Amino acid sequence: MQHLYYPYEDFLTDAKRLTKKIDRKFDAIIAIARGGLSLAQFLGEYYGLRAVYSINTIGYNDTKKLETVEIFNIPELNDVKKVLIVDDIVDSGDTLIEVLKILKKAYPNVTFKTASLFYKKSAKIAPDWYAKEAKEWIDFFWTEDLK
């Protein structure tokens, strides 16, 4: 698959684009770690939200070649009503589906919306907002620039 290097400047453009698309306010942001961490920090600063949390996932293939996603470090959401979940890319969609399932089950009275920088049309779920469609493998600056 072709690789696309994604520099900080493009991230900034796309994060701005996302803030133009996101048409409501939230009480908290949850980053899907690691991919969503930087975006969550930027959006937290942009919206003046100190409630920026993270959630962890492990994806692995079991013996039947089905991908399962384990979710852990679920943040406390006792005082919030509207939460924005962010990630760098919605690829297969498996992670986002499982994160939403777990969070909705744990917090049935919280409204969850989702945003990502990239989205693949072949994913099983679309984020509510995304900046760009991904057609290549993305080499993000946070992966490449420290090498």
Added chain:
Amino acid sequence: MQHLYYPYEDFLTDAKRLTKKIDRKFDAIIAIARGGLSLAQFLGEYYGLRAVYSINTIGYNDTKKLETVEIFNIPELNDVKKVLIVDDIVDSGDTLIEVLKILKKAYPNVTFKTASLFYKKSAKIAPDWYAKEAKEWIDFFWTEDLK
């Protein structure tokens, strides 16, 4: 107080400097949110660590410091032995002291080390590793660039 704009390029230089100083391996990284989130993502990628977590604190105000620091969203550390806690700046040191206290109490068998981009000499505690001494108020790129 004088303000210093801190661009992405300087962050990258300082994160590289940190990786040169950090002289051991860790099983997990904990970002003190929000400030440490981007650095944690970069270091997680650099060290090939998927175990990048976050912890939340309340008690620091932009203009004045409150007496108490509340810590929440403590990550699960059941399978790890050595953890690197990261933040953008160790300013008064109050947050880092409280985070260390809570984490050491919850996980007495885990070794915690700390790293930050900036450190103020007047802080009550020094991180194990830091990139730069802070002499001004730092306007980080994640705060400024989306404005």
